[in-house]
Amino acid sequence: MVDLSLHIPANREKARRYRDRLATVGVTAGGAAVLLAILLIFFYLLYEVLPLFGGTSVADNTPDTWQGGAPPAYLSLEEQGEVGLAVSAGGEAIFFRVADGRIISRRELGAGRAPVTVLAGAAAGGRTLALGHADGSVNLLRSDYRLGYPEGRRVITPSLRSLYPDRELRLGTGAVAALAVQDSEDGLLLVAELAGEGLRGLRFRRQQNPLTGESSLEPSTLRLPALPGQSAALYLGAGQRWLYRLDQDGGYVVLDLQSGEDAGVATIVDQGRLFENGAALATSAMLLGDISLLAASEAGKLHQYFMVRDGRGGHQLQRVRSFDTGGVVVRQLVPEQRRKGFVALGRSGELQIFHTTAHRRLYVQATGMDLAGQAAISPRGDTLIAVDTANTLHSWAVDNEHPDISWSALWQKVWYESHDEPAHIWQSSAANNDFEPKYSLAPLAFGTLKAAFYTMLIAAPLAICGAIYTAYFMAPTLRRKVKPLIELMEALPTVILGFLAGLWLAPIVEDRLAGIFSFLVLMPIGILLFAYLFSHLPLAIRRRVPDGWDAALLIPVVVLIGYLGFALNGPLEQLLFGGDMRLWIGRELGVSFDQRNSLVVGIAMGMAVIPTIFSIAEDAIFSVPGHLSDGSLALGATPWQTLTGVVLPTASPGIFSGLMIGLGRAVGETMIVLMATGNTPIMDANIFEGMRTLSANIAIEMPEAEVNSTHYRILFLAAFVLFLFTFVVNTIAELIRQRLRSRYGSL
Template identity: 55%
Template sequence: MYQKTIENSPGVDFNTPALRRKRSLRFLKDNLARWAVAVGGLGVIAAITLIFFYLLYEVAPLFKGAAVTPQSTWTQGVDQDNPSLYMSMEEQGEIALSINRSGVLDFRSTRTGDNNSQFFLPLPAGTEVTTLTSDPANSSLMVAGLSNGQAVVFKVVYKTSWPDDQRVITPVVEYPYGKKLLTLSDTRLSEITLADNDRQLFIAAISSGRLVATAFSKEENFLTEEVTLEQQTVTLPAIPGTPEQLKIDPDQRWLFVRMAGDEMAIINVANLDQLFLHSVTDLTVGDANITDIEFLLGGVSLLAGDSSGLISQWFMVRDDQNQWSLQRVRDFKLMDSPITIIKPEHRRKGFIAADKEGNVGVFYTAAGRALIREKLSAGGINQMAISPRSNYLLVDGQEGVEFFRVENEHPEVSFSALWQKVWYEGYEEPEYIWQSSASNNDFEPKLSLTPLSFGTLKAAFYAMLLATPLAIAGAIYTAYFMAPGMRRKVKPMIELMEALPTVILGFLAGLWLAPLIENNLPGIFALLLFVPVGILLFAFLWDSLPGKIRHAIPEGWQAALLIPVVLFSGAVAFSMNGVLEATFFAGDMRTWLTSELGIPYDQRNALVVGLAMGFAVIPSIFSIAEDAIFSVPKHLSYGSLALGATPWQTLIRVVLLTASPGIFSAVMIGMGRAVGETMIVLMATGNTPIMDANIFEGMRTLAANIAVEMPESEVGSSHYRILFLAALVLFLFTFVVNTAAEVVRHRLRKKYSSL
């Protein structure tokens, strides 16, 4: 039809070769542009989809369930008449150690049960090992209690060599304090515990139903580095029950004594000259009795298993009056049979437990999870051991010793650990905490994403609080009231602000703006009063001037007169800083906030972030909102004015309503920019993951946390994958916000398109 119209047009020949070539070239360009736009759009969608699925790929292993896989079973060397008192494995899970009552340290292959080597404890004739335990802070240091009331302290070390490029692991038994036996009592020791530090070695035991303890102060020869022990007998206070099991914490402060039944006596042994019974705590619910207690890694938390199959976690908590008490933190349920064995993991805050019926469970404390519950033996289990890497498990059961592979890479992760309050060791109550690393091996990872998400929203809120009104008000004036000549200069200058690298803004905010605000805090808040008052006062004075003077300024250029007014008002506000601080805040507003209002002040805080990031977000909101307002058809404005509406009425009731979809999109895009900002919040805040809405406190955002911790995280670790989970949360948050914004924008466009 179009072609016939062109051909039939009178007086014009549209079919000349030149015009035909021009039309063909134009059609080719249109098609190329159409395809380029389509391919580009599909490429963006494909890239975003691939990013989403890559994040899922990295995050998915966090939620993979744990599993136990049988590897081998062996019976050789298992003496049912002389069962093991203790079992363990070395780092690689290749050699198993078992210690029996005869004092034999038997090292065997975990896969085949073949003998590797044997060592013998220096036991006097006619004695046997009656009890054995390891130091909660150093599992390689052990003490064996004997039937004659003596004890021997020894250490198992595994030395690795590489002859002919083949790894050879050689177990060695060492005696750090010599082979001389330590005398604790003159009768049989039924339970024993020890704690060793640089100052002293403390050993406590139960002998014939009574508590005995001995402390050995250490003296080191500076020439030979040989350590000698000086024994000091310790008299423990009486307890209201029969002792059955005891544990001492690595700091040698608390001695926990399990008594017959369901009670725990806690003795303060920090000062050997003033020992006293601190308290007695009931550890069970109902009629259940405690069957076993064991320290978690680090010796802070105590695990108590009872006859109902329940395992409870306890640790000492200090209240507001600086009083210590043993608090029940959380419970874990294996089955309904009595718990017989509890073994902590060597490098994580997890543990394994077995009951009387041969059921075995794998648990993780901070996550509050039961990762595995399986029946691994037909009957009772004599001993268990888990490898230092927590990837192998040995079970000495009715059928012999069974060797299992454990797949449990990320036990720290659960919904409660990521998003709910968790009661961590050393804290007085449950809290939201992010602390992914520390200097010691006993550290309990705290991986809550809640403070990071809170910090992200906090930073975005204060940035948008500054940027949104300034950007939208500026866009309204520039598009609706400003003269075209001035608009052509102002709009590009504001948009040029967006090209400033955010790392520069963060650098300036951290090193220049933060100290400036700290030293001129009253002046900063005075700006909020002086600048608006100055503008209103100038407007009143301007309106009072004769028309001849006012009309000398071209219409739409009056905004230029406000530049010196704003600068002068700001200068006056800053000049009043000292007077305001001395008059209202006793000479120091920062100290006054802390002492009088209880509001802490950090130099790099949300106020600094709001100003710096608001400055970075303003161009994005301004440019899009200004285009939306300027694009409102002029006939709508002219029609409104022709019907008698004032310019302000036209702006509010016609222009802004028509442009509202674009303005809303501008705000949402600015919000997305603020949420995803990294460098400004990284450099301009204390980068502390706390949950506090205080504008004078810092925060840590999801994006900044990823930037800080990703380079130092171990690839494939829980920390590494949780950082990817944080990225996925940020991605989904942005996606949800943008989707909701698009829905609202379409509804606004549909509602006001008929104006």
């Protein structure tokens, strides 16, 4: 008997096993490396994002004996939090070291003048101090700190200088009982309540000589109405327009100072009570930027207010939000000098830290301190000091890097300063330091989904229908030419597509909007009409077209319909839209139009996504075993019935994968969105408005973000959200694909 089995030499068998094992190890290592890379990306993004939610910590430093005599009526700190300025109620200024309370220098501010009756800071973020005197005059001082390094040792030298020393700032003859000062680029504004004389105002407009560049102050007197009662506090709003007058009973009056500039009396814009149930005012303060007013009541309530339009052409003081103090009656409010946060010190020594935009209490601690004088926080917000009734100087080291972030600030509507209602807004920076950062990710996520939706709306039908025809109906010879040509489109750089979309396609869409829509309407109608007419041609003529080459006949039809659609642009606009469709939809429908809009993005990104979806779907359809369709046709089914009942269900896992990969490409696309839209972070489903996506926002703002800042980490959070979104979508897509495979894989 002859052994006909295949004999393989031992060395060749050993080499084959070695290669198989090597290939297995290589594939496994490659897959593990991919998974490891994804995990590293995930954990790196998480590493950059977690500090945003780290919370606030406060370390109580060793208290020192206050060596300045009487408790201060005014406190401030310099940039480093090392040197402080304390001013007593009598007008004695003391510079001291925060670390040990040692006195650096003393100065009597009221020397040669009437006694000091009121002390007031000009702004939360400034170093200007205003002193009101018993004779109705006001004195303005500014604290300066010179940093030097003699013998290699850092030394901070403080000083006080007088502002406007050559000008007498006098509002009347009575003693100043309440005072508000604002010194800006526009000029100086003083408002005070004088004993026996009521409210008095003095404005100095800054005028600059265009030839010499010298500036001068032009004085004018403000006429203010007589108000009942006595002022507990006076505040000036941003832009020197609003005057807020609070009384001890919790009442308020808001005056429009601009209405009284031309020798008229300033108008009372709004008045009422700050608190319910007649609660009295405990303390108040203006937040950084002089837009928001903070007020605490004797009943333990703490509210934020600012001016908004009332819908009748006027303005009103609106309560924007309330803060949870735990029932603590606040004795002093200390606004931060560079952020929209503040410190609240309770009467029983409670220390609480809040942030207005995030609308949350960041920290609470019972210190047991009985606050006697004032408290102050450094410009960097990392050092807090206060003096208690036991003549002790307390200081705290504050670690509060990212107070702006909360779930509501990121995803819910927030009532921002200078806005008339809550809104989703992304605006990370501005030209001034008083700006309230707006870190809402909602408009960016909405823009990402909006761009992906319009992209898939255009790309998915074209790509899937094209794949079906190419794989199932097209002649093999023509398929071998068409498929590589479409796949070659995928190699086109997206920056080129974005460039063409922004500079070429967007103006065409704007100028020929009616032609675009007529083209979209006429194209399917024209193709169906041509198919109907072709099917009714004599059989002899139809047989001259080889099977699978029908699509070639549509090329001149598509070109003709495209030319016809754009040729109808002018007549259609004249006939239906008054000569300009873009202006008509804005005037008649109230729909705004931006040249670089979602329609442009959908077309441009659709051209980038179509090759991906087409290639995967076409391969899936073409890979359906031929015996399935042959068996269906043999049983009497038509080609269309075979396609819909056998081929498409069998290929559905591959088609679905193509759609999900195309969706992932649309969600993560950067350059086309960056160049083809106005990059406006708005939440508007209007197809004629632009958007800003998460990926485009990262590309725009990451180069300008300060490393480790809140803005910097928020951009990483946006990347993390994008990562999670694609991961969740791909996971769901894989589950659906596996279910489709198990359902139709047995056909």
